[in-house]
Amino acid sequence: xxxxxxxxxxxxxxxxSYVGTRNExxxxxxxxxxxxxxxxxxxxxxxxxxxxxxxxTLDNLRRNGQLSFTVADGPTHQSFQLKGRFKAxxxxxxxxxxxxxxxxxxxxVRLRPMLPDEAIMGFIFTPFLAVTFQVESIWxxxxxxxAGGRVGE
Amino acid sequence: MLPDEIKPCMQxxxxxxxxxxxxDGVPNATTxxxxxxxxxxxxxxxxxxxxxxxxxxxxxxxxxxxxxxxxNFGEWLLEARFDHAETEGPVFDAIDMQIEAIASMxxxxxxxxxxAADIYEVLSVRKLKNRVHP
Amino acid sequence: xKQPAAGPEAGERPEATRALRDQILDNQHVLDELNRxxxxxxxxxxxxxxxxxxxxxxxxxxxxxxxxxxxxxTLLGFRHAMILLADDTGESLRLAAARGYGDAGVGAVVxxxxxxxxxxxxxRRILRLGNIQSQMAYQASVRAKMEATPGGAGLASPHAxxxxxxxxxxxGIPLVVQERLVGVFAVESxxxxxxxxxxxxxxxxxxxxxxxxxxxxxxxxxxxxRVRELxxxxxxxxxxxxxxxxxxxxxxxxxxxxxETVQRxxxxxxxxxxxxxPVEVIPExxxxxxxxxxxxxxxxxxxxVGFTSYSSGLEPDEIYxxxxxxxxxxxxxxGRYRGYVNKTVGDSVMALFGVPNGNSTxxxxxxxAALTLQMELPQKSPLPMRVGVNSGPVTTxxxxxxxxxxxxxxxxxxxVASRMEHISDAGAVSISRETYNLVAPYFEIEALGEQExxxxxxxxxxxxxxxxxxxxxxxxxxxxxxxxxxxxxxxxEVYAFRRKRFPMIDFLSxxxxxxALSHNEAVASFALAVLRYLKGRGxxxxxxxxxxxxxxxxxxxxxxxxxxxxAPRDLNLNYSDAASRERMRGExxxxxxxxxRRLERDDLLAPMEELYRFEASRGGDGAPAPLVEIVAxxxxxxxxxxxxxxxxxxxxxRGALEELLRLPHCxxxxxPVFGAFVDLLKPEGVHIAPRATGQVLFQ
Numbered sequence: 001x002x003x004x005x006x007x008x009x010x011x012x013x014x015x016x017s018y019v020g021t022r023n024e025x026x027x028x029x030x031x032x033x034x035x036x037x038x039x040x041x042x043x044x045x046x047x048x049x050x051x052x053x054x055x056x057t058l059d060n061l062r063r064n065g066q067l068s069f070t071v072a073d074g075p076t077h078q079s080f081q082l083k084g085r086f087k088a089x090x091x092x093x094x095x096x097x098x099x100x101x102x103x104x105x106x107x108x109v110r111l112r113p114m115l116p117d118e119a120i121m122g123f124i125f126t127p128f129l130a131v132t133f134q135v136e137s138i139w140x141x142x143x144x145x146x147a148g149g150r151v152g153e
Numbered sequence: 154m155l156p157d158e159i160k161p162c163m164q165x166x167x168x169x170x171x172x173x174x175x176x177d178g179v180p181n182a183t184t185x186x187x188x189x190x191x192x193x194x195x196x197x198x199x200x201x202x203x204x205x206x207x208x209x210x211x212x213x214x215x216x217x218x219x220x221x222x223x224x225n226f227g228e229w230l231l232e233a234r235f236d237h238a239e240t241e242g243p244v245f246d247a248i249d250m251q252i253e254a255i256a257s258m259x260x261x262x263x264x265x266x267x268x269a270a271d272i273y274e275v276l277s278v279r280k281l282k283n284r285v286h287p
Numbered sequence: 288x289k290q291p292a293a294g295p296e297a298g299e300r301p302e303a304t305r306a307l308r309d310q311i312l313d314n315q316h317v318l319d320e321l322n323r324x325x326x327x328x329x330x331x332x333x334x335x336x337x338x339x340x341x342x343x344x345x346x347x348x349x350x351x352x353x354x355x356x357x358x359x360x361t362l363l364g365f366r367h368a369m370i371l372l373a374d375d376t377g378e379s380l381r382l383a384a385a386r387g388y389g390d391a392g393v394g395a396v397v398x399x400x401x402x403x404x405x406x407x408x409x410x411r412r413i414l415r416l417g418n419i420q421s422q423m424a425y426q427a428s429v430r431a432k433m434e435a436t437p438g439g440a441g442l443a444s445p446h447a448x449x450x451x452x453x454x455x456x457x458x459g460i461p462l463v464v465q466e467r468l469v470g471v472f473a474v475e476s477x478x479x480x481x482x483x484x485x486x487x488x489x490x491x492x493x494x495x496x497x498x499x500x501x502x503x504x505x506x507x508x509x510x511x512x513r514v515r516e517l518x519x520x521x522x523x524x525x526x527x528x529x530x531x532x533x534x535x536x537x538x539x540x541x542x543x544x545x546x547e548t549v550q551r552x553x554x555x556x557x558x559x560x561x562x563x564x565p566v567e568v569i570p571e572x573x574x575x576x577x578x579x580x581x582x583x584x585x586x587x588x589x590x591x592v593g594f595t596s597y598s599s600g601l602e603p604d605e606i607y608x609x610x611x612x613x614x615x616x617x618x619x620x621x622g623r624y625r626g627y628v629n630k631t632v633g634d635s636v637m638a639l640f641g642v643p644n645g646n647s648t649x650x651x652x653x654x655x656a657a658l659t660l661q662m663e664l665p666q667k668s669p670l671p672m673r674v675g676v677n678s679g680p681v682t683t684x685x686x687x688x689x690x691x692x693x694x695x696x697x698x699x700x701x702x703v704a705s706r707m708e709h710i711s712d713a714g715a716v717s718i719s720r721e722t723y724n725l726v727a728p729y730f731e732i733e734a735l736g737e738q739e740x741x742x743x744x745x746x747x748x749x750x751x752x753x754x755x756x757x758x759x760x761x762x763x764x765x766x767x768x769x770x771x772x773x774x775x776x777x778x779x780e781v782y783a784f785r786r787k788r789f790p791m792i793d794f795l796s797x798x799x800x801x802x803a804l805s806h807n808e809a810v811a812s813f814a815l816a817v818l819r820y821l822k823g824r825g826x827x828x829x830x831x832x833x834x835x836x837x838x839x840x841x842x843x844x845x846x847x848x849x850x851x852x853x854a855p856r857d858l859n860l861n862y863s864d865a866a867s868r869e870r871m872r873g874e875x876x877x878x879x880x881x882x883x884r885r886l887e888r889d890d891l892l893a894p895m896e897e898l899y900r901f902e903a904s905r906g907g908d909g910a911p912a913p914l915v916e917i918v919a920x921x922x923x924x925x926x927x928x929x930x931x932x933x934x935x936x937x938x939x940x941r942g943a944l945e946e947l948l949r950l951p952h953c954x955x956x957x958x959p960v961f962g963a964f965v966d967l968l969k970p971e972g973v974h975i976a977p978r979a980t981g982q983v984l985f986q
Contacts (some may be wrong), residue, residue: 018219020172020182027232028217030172030182032283052283068172068180077428083179114421115167119226122284139205141183143425144432148204164417166455166479186425187418223417223480250410254403255419259426260443264433 001043003135007080007151008038011071014106017047019131020068021060031057034125035096035103036071045069045082046132048092048100052124061086067133070141074111079141080151084133092130100125154194154275159220159229163190166223171198173209173216181205188220188231191244191272196233199248200269207271210235216273219281228281233273245270348504352384355497360386363489365474367451370462370497371397371404372470380408380471382449395449402448407459407471414459415487417480421455456481460490462498469501524682524697564685564694565627568643572685572694579684584641585653585722586677586701587626588708589617589660591670594634609668610634616667617660623796624656625855629696635708639696642683647859648802650678650725654751655799657716675708677701677719706740710748720747728762729804731755754795754804757812763928765940767971774816774967781811784840789886794844797851801858806925811843813921817964824963834914842894843918845886849878872903898922905951916960923947924964944968944975 011017017033031054036047047069049057061067065086072079092100108120138151165187172182183206189197196218200207210216214235221228239245249267256265352370359368367387371380382395400409407414416422430445450457454475462470472494476482564572571577591597591613598606617636618628625648626638638656641649657674664672679700686695703719711717723732731752737745757764757778764771785794785808798804818839821831850858857871876899883891894915901911901919911919927943944965947953953961969975 016184018170018182020174020180020217022172022174022178022180026174026176026178026213027215028172028174028180030170030217030219030230032170032219032228050283053281064178066178066180068182070170070182070184072184075424077425079184081182083181115226119167119221122226124283124285142432144429146432147202160483161417161480164415164456164480165422166418168421186422223478246410246412250406250412250414251416254406254414254416255422255426257400257405258402258446258448259423259430260445261426261430262443264429265426 001135001137002041003038003043003045003082003138004151005040007082007138008040008042010073010078010080011036011038011045011082013073014103014110015071015073016107016111017069017071019047019049019057020070021057022064022066023056023060024063029056029060032123033069034123034128035100036069037099044087044132044134045084046130048096048125048128049089049131050123050125050128054129058089058129061089061131069133072141074114077143079143081139081141082133082135082137083139084136087132087134089129089131092126092128096130097126097128100128155190155192155196155278158222159278160190161224162220162222162229163188163196164223167221169218169220171206171216171218173206174213175209176212181209188218189244189248189270194275195236195272196231196275197244197248197270197272199252199267200238200271201252201265201267210271215276227284230279230281231275232277233275236272236274238269238271240269244272348501348508349384351497351500351504355493355500356384356386359474359490359493363493365486365490367454367475369450369473369475370470371408371473372501373399373408373468377468380404383470385449388451397448398446401446403457404448404450404459404471404473407461407473408468411461411463411468413461413487413491414457415482416457417455417482419455419457420453421479451475451477453477455479458482458487458490460487460494462494462501464498464502469498469505472497520682521697563692565643568694577685577694579682580643581680581682582641582643582645583649583678583680584639584645584683584696584700585649585725586681586696586704587621587636587638587640587653587657588675588705589636589638589657590673590708591634591668592673592713593670597670613668616663620659620663621656623793624652624659624799626652626656629694642696643694646855648799648855650676650722651729651802651804652799653678654716654718654722654726654730655795655804658751658753659795661714661716671713673708673711673713674716675704675706675711675718676716676722677704677707678722678725679703703743703746706743706746707748710738710740712750716751718749718751720749723747723749726751729755729802731759757805757809762940763809763925765968765970768940768968769820769971770813770816770967774812774819777815777819778808778812781808781815781840781844785811785844788841789844792848797848800850800853800855803929806929807844807846807848809925809929810846810918810921811840813924813964813968814839814843814917816967817917817921817960820967821960821963830913834917838891838894838914839917841888842891842898842914843921845879845883845888845891846895846898846918846922847875847879848882849875849880851882852878869903872899901952913960916958919952920947920961920964923950923952924968940968941970941973941975948975 017036018030019033020028020030022028031049033047033049036045038045067086068081068083070079070081104120104125108117111120140146140149140151168184168186169188170182171185171188172180174180183204185198185206187199189199191197198206206216216233216235218231218233219228220231245267248270252265252267253262256262356368356370359365369385369388370383372383373380378399380397380399382393382397385393397405397408399405403414403416403419450473454477456476456479457473459471459473461468462472472490474482474486474490560569560573563569564577568577598609601609613634614628614631614636621628621636621638624640625646626640627642629637629639631637638653640653640656653676657676661672661674677700679698681696681698681700683694683696685692686697687693700721703721707717707719717735718726718732726732731754733750733752735748735750738748740746758771758775794807795804798806815836818831818834818836853874857874876896880892880895883889883895894912897911897915898919901915902923910916924943924947927946928940947961948965952958965975
């Protein structure tokens, strides 16, 4: 499905994000990601997957391609979950590395009321893979009366 | 199985991420405010709303959870399997009391009512090596 | 963690030894960790002991709270701490002491059940939180979302809590003493996940000490207040008692020298102990545990008129011999009515009824004893006697210097009794208004109006003539009834029969045990009247001819004589459940049968059992023997109409008769005996129908 513009804006912002996958025995797995982007009118989203500790995630994606990508804003708890199919993974470009660095800086500021800088800065974000997936459904995860509701096209 | 070091991660200081998978293979990943330490081989998740996580776990009991330490921000990955749900008893009471303590301050008594404490058996736990200073 | 030593040595070691070293070092690491934990624990246990002894050394509550929080900070390192105390209703907590918060909110109120501390109070268990602010932020955004949706208003308003603004971590510990929540003890920190289980354990230990100290401090306060109150009360009593005391002291001084020898000899015998206090409390007294008590009792004073001039012509040993003979008899009579001779002063006796544990019959017992004393006096002394009785609240206890303390009473009621005796006529029993109020239904009493009493103003005085005669007793006998018009003279026959056949039985003292004065004589009178009535009317005359008057009178007079062997307490209870009542009746029957055997009246054993069975079965066992039926109907009627201690109002005659007809024993007036009884006792011109409902109605 085409990702609505507001959601594209949202997932390009200083949001916490992570990807859920599963293996052949339907055992789930989760891993934190660092940065993402989409495009207006597009039905794909790309996120940056740090290579350290990424073996399980990549193995799951290659074998069955099922994934769920969640983005959440710390202070407001606004959150969306995008479900879809893995398309491709490749090494990040220099431009993407710059985008990621900017994202990390912005995220640090955004989360400052809740976490000190070293909480975020200590993670090993590079090298990373740019992982693209095709969006099949989007869900509102914001806690409250609309939680769990589907976001329309 | 759960070392003492992980206990501070289970006071809800930093929200955790939990992934489940439906019986037809679709993963689901959400944020939860707290994973509760029950004993060295069990943790609990509070079940307040019947959401996708709960639905999945009833079909396919396995979960993957990441928690962070508020002391050193290290990341821990747990794999666990749903064991049973409790609607009374010491674990339920303890979680219920915590939830009610905050809810009553926010004027939200009854809104966040604890339906059950879902008890999971921990299958594996490890600290991830994804930080510069472990 | 110790690093293995680098260098040539390490590299030259063989594999096996290297592995061993690594193992040892690994274990060392674990041991170090454990030692650190143990050291921390030991140190902190020491600190807690320090805190505890500091706390328990003082009983001032505010000081205690301050000290605790100071110690919690300086010794254990919890910089922000507070103590809240529960109010009396148990519905809210008040911030009583705080440390590390500057001037913030002492006095602030937390409702039980609201917020972490309110929940600790409600659930009475420890709560440790590490993420308060994050949780609140999360819930606040949910709340905002809910308020924004239609129909989302109507949420309860949030509460502001005392404590650190922005506290993330908190431990709250309930303070409980003997199942009561006295408050909550809490520490806080701005850092998340700041506290662990060890902190919980340490603070729990301190909290226990805190709770105990608070409870002790409160007890101490309550005790101090009680002592102050008691001192005030005793001062009042002492002031009031002054006059009596001086009079007693005067008389005692006169007789002291003469009585000393007598007392010294008696001190050697076991009797001494029995004189110090009523027998029921002697064990407590010997243990030193007999404390002061407040009781409602009756007090009797007697005084022989003209004793001093009478005895002035006698030799000392004759005076003593006569007086002791008099006291011996008087003490007997008083004891028969369960009184206690408190003291004798000169020729006076002071007796207490209702000591040491209180009872419901004290006023009746006192008046009966007084009447008996006056009645039997002519055979015991050539002099007349004044008797005064009063009832009221007193305090009892051991009074006097340590080696001479005796059971005594203090109170204005004692003075009034003494005054009653002073103003009494010789040969009379004078009672106060208070005693009158308690005994009026049982005795024939003359009101003598008010009199001026020295030091007391005007007081009412009554004179007791005697026990109410059946003919005068409007509660039992209606003046216009056939019984009152035609059968009253047989009451004298009944009393004559009783004196002749059962002179060995003191009916009065047995009846006094549950206040059923002249009950047996009344039952006998009614039963005899019904028998003569039935014989006179000639109805069913064959079966009635077979019944002898002697057996009716004997069965009636002795029907509950077993009371003499039962504890008055058991007799006077208002039994609410049938089982206990049955048990009591069973005991009574057993003792009554026993008495019959000892009186060699085995002929009455079977009828007696049948009587009890008939009354208990409510007529369900079939027709009883005529003898039994007559006594039963009289007994039931008198039980309904006579004043009783443990029942409320007695039935009015008409209501009692209607009830009689309604009872299952009566089979709706199908029983001629019940019908005959009603005919005899009912007021003239009144038609008595069986009551339609079971409800008790007082007309």
